[in-house]
Amino acid sequence: MKRTLSALAKNQPGVLAELASEFGKSGANILSLAAGETENPEVSRIVLRIEGDDTAIDAAERYLDGLDAIIQIDDLSRKDFVDRELVMVKVAMSPGNTSQLMxxxxxxxxxxxxMGxxxxxxxxxGDQERIDGxxxxxxxxxxxxxxxxxxxxxKRGDE
Known part of the structure; x- marks a missing residue:
């Protein structure tokens, strides 16, 4: 089962490492992890795309929710949300395939x-499907x- 979690955390040393470590201990695999400051520089948003059984992910989520550094944690998989990812790709190019690539x-x-x-x-x-495509x-x-x-x-909307 894949799930997407979003956590608001105090922007301080060690929070991200502790969060990632807890999911590793629970047996959940982190497929994607992105973190950065929010509109408030004292708060970071951490988005995790996780794969594992529901029991392990739920246990890790409950543990994290109890940490002082975690302000809020949401399971976006159970809500309507919008997502994006950035990819940079360097591709082999030759005179014969340039127009096809373009x-x-x-x-x-x-x-x-x-270009070299x-x-x-x-x-x-774009979303994961577009990037994968x-x-x-x-x-x-x-x-x-x-x-x-x-x-x-x-999350989408006003929530």
Missing amino acids: QIFEVFRANVIG QESITVELS LIQMLVPYGIKSMCRSGMIAL
């Missing part, structure tokens, strides 16, 4: 951010390197 980038609305003699680097932000299309051309930011997410 067509793929156009379809996905990916932005070219760097033998490679081209693009960025794309671009990557799948680029694999046959030869991905030289790639970096994904991890999922960030917020």
Whole structure:
């Protein structure tokens, strides 16, 4: 089972490490972890995409909810939310495949951010399915390197 959790935490040393460690102890695998300051620089939002059984994830969530540094924790999997991820991909490029690559980038609305003699680097932000779709299309051309930011997410609406 995959779940998406969002936690508001005090922006202080060790909080992220403790949070990640607790999920590891519970047997849940962290698929994606993103953290950053909120509109209040004293508070960080931590978004985790986790895979594991419900019992382990629920136990870790209850433990974290009891920590002084955690202000609030939400299971977004049970709510309507919007998510995004950023990926940068460096792809092998040759005179024979440049126009094909550019067509793929156009379809996905990916932005070219760097170009060399033998490679081209693009960025794309979107939901996980869109990111995965671009990557799948680029694999046959030869991905030289790639970096994904991890999922960030917020609840939809006024909540």
